[in-house]
Amino acid sequence: MKEKLFIIRLSIALIIFITGLIGILGIFYPLPIFNIQFTPLYQRVIIDFSIIALVLFTLFIIFTLLFGRIYCSLLCPMGIYQEIITLITKRDNEKQPNRAVKYFISAILFGVLTGGSTLLIKYIDPYTIFSSGITLTITGIITIVLIGILTIFKNRFFCTNICPVGCILGLISKISLFKMYIDKNECLSCSMCERNCPSGCIESDEQIIDNETCIKCFKCISNCPKEAIHYGIKPKEKIKYSPKRRELITTASALIVLGIAIKSGIELGKNIIKKTKEIILPPGSVDTERMYNKCLNCNLCIKACPNKILVKSNKEFEAVHIDYSKGENYCKYDCIECSKACPSGAIKKITLEEKQRTRIAMAVIDSEKCQNCRECINNCPVKAININEKGQIIINSSNCIGCGTCKKYCNNNAIEIFAINEQQRV
Amino acid sequence: MKRREFILSSLLAAGGTMILSGCNKKNIIKSEGEVVKRKFKDINVPLLGFGCMRLPMDGKNIDMIELEKMTEYAMMHGANYFDTAYMYVDEMSETAIGKVLKKYDRNSFILADKSPIYKMNSREDVRKIFDEQRKKCQVDYFDFYMCHNINLNTVDQYKNVKMVEELDKLKQEGKIKYFGFSFHGTPEILKDVVNDYDWDFAQLQVNYLDWDVVKAHEQYNIVQEKGIPVIVMEPLRGGGLVNLSEKAMAKLKESYPKSTPAEFGLRWAASQNNVITVLSGMSNLQQMKDNIATFENFQLMNDDEIKTADEIAKIIQSQGEINCTACKYCMEVCPKGINIPAIFSLYNQYKVTKSAFHLKIYYETLSETEKADKCIKCGLCTKNCPQNLQIPELLATVEKEYEKAKQG
The missing domain is CATH 3.20.20.100 (NADP-dependent oxidoreductase domain)
Structure with a gap:
């Protein structure tokens, strides 16, 4: 059984990975796996006060508290991607350092996120870069390739020493219930485990496994000739805990960095963008400022949109937005796919009824071009277009939600859809 | 504890309680005069x-x-x-x-x-x-x-x-x-x-x-x-x-x-x-x-x-001023966030003083998104205006006057 643990874990991970992959590509999405990723969930908890997100997030933490950072080898798409690379290259592993730099990286990234801006984390969070890479975004592809190269030479160095999510989960892993440990009575110090460990966290001479950087891949358990490595509740050893001076200084300065990062995140969120840009956003994303600061650019919504009007971040606006010149040219009235797909809360979870009452833009008719064909009146889903006493077609702006249907059906190009500053309830 | 210390500290405590309880009391209204x-x-x-x-x-x-x-x-x-x-x-x-x-x-x-x-x-x-x-x-x-x-x-x-x-x-x-x-x-x-x-x-x-x-x-x-x-x-x-x-x-x-x-x-x-x-x-x-x-x-x-x-x-x-009372009901609905009352107030001052120079200067102090040229003429403001002003048309007028002021 023990030898098979690695294979079982790997197969589950691969199944999850493949389902996730076809999910991102918009082919078939049976499991909303990307709704249980760390960073998006965390953001949903702090900006949306969503109960579902809070429950999922708490479960996530409890899961890690029980089993350690098994997320990294089971759920994280970036982790499994790296694992696949190592399976192909099959290099020998070496001991990896556990440097304190990652605490500062993590403090900065999550501090800024907590302050209210995804500006930094969207280029490094494992889930985000993976999904933006898969959906062919240049920054995502570059980061994925870089990490791929890093993996070939340094194995899971990204996970153990760079990844901000891994850093936090590692800290939780330190006190998790289930741990990896070596049974000192059985161990021969043959270093089989050390050579096979992808995260380089085993010291077979001293029979120590560093549970902070261990990603619980179970490779060592399967490889140990004496079955000396166990995964479970570690028998208590009497060690008097005395924090070293260096640890204390690191902790204190990381906390200070975290505080500064939160503050600068708040400032960044406020000042980074002025609302001058004429950008239409998917219903539920409120305004350009919020969208810019909350969107992780994972592009799940783009794949979900049946009308294909959502576009990736580009020069115009560095987050997902609507471009009515693309796809079907209008936003479907009875559809909230983008809101359902968004894992990070950038597009709020709205009900269909709310969506149908959310104004995302504003249609205006140019009465000189209008030839009174009445196609718009027949097609307007909210019945906002009428004929006035003079026989002219007019838009009742109080009802217009800016879905763009009228523009699509207009034969004379007389209707223009204008972006608005902030989405409103009609 | 000495007797003196005891008395002193109990006095302090009593004083503190009194101040605290005083805070909770409703303000007493002293009449200084009476409106009709x-x-x-x-x-x-x-x-x-x-x-x-x-x-x-x-x-x-x-x-x-x-x-x-x-x-x-x-x-x-x-x-x-x-x-x-x-x-x-x-x-x-x-x-x-x-x-x-x-x-x-x-x-x-x-x-x-x-x-x-x-x-x-x-x-x-x-x-x-x-x-x-x-x-x-x-x-x-x-x-x-x-x-x-x-x-x-x-x-x-x-x-x-x-x-x-x-x-x-x-x-x-x-x-x-x-x-x-x-x-x-x-x-x-x-x-x-x-x-x-x-x-x-x-x-x-x-x-x-x-x-x-x-x-x-x-x-x-x-x-x-x-x-x-x-x-x-x-x-x-x-x-x-x-x-x-x-x-x-x-x-x-x-x-x-x-x-x-x-x-x-x-x-x-x-x-x-x-x-x-x-x-x-x-x-x-x-x-x-x-x-x-x-x-x-x-x-x-x-x-x-x-x-x-x-x-x-x-x-x-x-004088041809705009009858705006700056109630800002229009701002509640304007999808473009145009600062309509401020624009009208500037225009009214211009109508009274006839100083194109001041119109130009003050108009420039509005932020880019608040200006009249951002108007898309959707007419939401008109519906909310208590004074029944035709706001989009008035904004166009102001914009024209401003363009004139800029050149002249």
Whole structure:
């Protein structure tokens, strides 16, 4: 059984990975796996006060508290991607350092996120870069390739020493219930485990496994000739805990960095963008400022949109937005796919009824071009277009939600859809 | 512990407790004078009411220190009528007023609030928002409560939601003492609305300029015929009748050198016999002091003064200013966030001073998104405008004038 643990874990991970992959590509999405990723969930908890997100997030933490950072080898798409690379290259592993730099990286990234801006984390969070890479975004592809190269030479160095999510989960892993440990009575110090460990966290001479950087891949358990490595509740050893001076200084300065990062995140969120840009956003994303600061650019919504009007971040606006010149040219009235797909809360979870009452833009008719064909009146889903006493077609702006249907059906190009500053309830 | 130390510390403790308990006590109102009061049903209402739409501001937030000073001054002079509404000051007004009035005995002030028609999607909303307002104002009941801003666009919603029935229920429950409505529509709608219910009062826009401009006298007559008392809002047109143009000011000074424009306007409104109180949206303590002084030794206007008011109104009308009261109801809906009141105010100053230079400079101080050229002519603002201004067209006019000023 023990030898098979690695294979079982790997197969589950691969199944999850493949389902996730076809999910991102918009082919078939049976499991909303990307709704249980760390960073998006965390953001949903702090900006949306969503109960579902809070429950999922708490479960996530409890899961890690029980089993350690098994997320990294089971759920994280970036982790499994790296694992696949190592399976192909099959290099020998070496001991990896556990440097304190990652605490500062993590403090900065999550501090800024907590302050209210995804500006930094969207280029490094494992889930985000993976999904933006898969959906062919240049920054995502570059980061994925870089990490791929890093993996070939340094194995899971990204996970153990760079990844901000891994850093936090590692800290939780330190006190998790289930741990990896070596049974000192059985161990021969043959270093089989050390050579096979992808995260380089085993010291077979001293029979120590560093549970902070261990990603619980179970490779060592399967490889140990004496079955000396166990995964479970570690028998208590009497060690008097005395924090070293260096640890204390690191902790204190990381906390200070975290505080500064939160503050600068708040400032960044406020000042980074002025609302001058004429950008239409998917219903539920409120305004350009919020969208810019909350969107992780994972592009799940783009794949979900049946009308294909959502576009990736580009020069115009560095987050997902609507471009009515693309796809079907209008936003479907009875559809909230983008809101359902968004894992990070950038597009709020709205009900269909709310969506149908959310104004995302504003249609205006140019009465000189209008030839009174009445196609718009027949097609307007909210019945906002009428004929006035003079026989002219007019838009009742109080009802217009800016879905763009009228523009699509207009034969004379007389209707223009204008972006608005902030989405409103009609 | 020595005896001396014991006595000392127990004295300190007792003193501390006394100070703390003193903090909780309701403010005692010392009377320093009394504004004129008028009898309404079974209470006395001060002729000057504190309108809470233009509260003192400190950046983006309400300046609570100044507001507290103003409230204290008003209470000391018997001006204990406070008029707030859901949407005032970005929905912050009710909370601020609640905080300030908490320190006074509930019987010592009269609080008026309004039900935002545009927020109502169903009958349940009426009660939901009412309870929210009570919470924000920290009171159990409202003395005066109104359907807010019935006009051409809200009248349908006001009928569909059956606000009157629901609010009547609340009145029966004792949570509303007097039930009325505030109105910004046409006389035709008003004729209809006055028959909807046995209204206790009506809140109308009455001042010497609007008496003809928005047919205020017709509205006033309709209400008076029904025997409904009137509360006056916008007696100074949002400050428009305070900052008179040179010509109008000269006319006032020529006839009544001692009068100030504010006093003149307030007295004009208060001189209508069917009026319970005149609301003035005061933004600092000085305005409060001036207005209270006006009403402490209040005298009805005589015929000559009323004639002068008519003449001033004609002068103002001839200047081609825009009749904007800066109520900012348009800003609530403008999808582009154009600063319509600021633009109109600049334009009005330009019309009076004819200084293209100043128009150019001040217009540039508006941020890029607030300018008139961002208008997409969707017309949402027009529907919300209590003065029925054709805002998109006016904005285009201002834009044209500005372009001219830029070149010239």
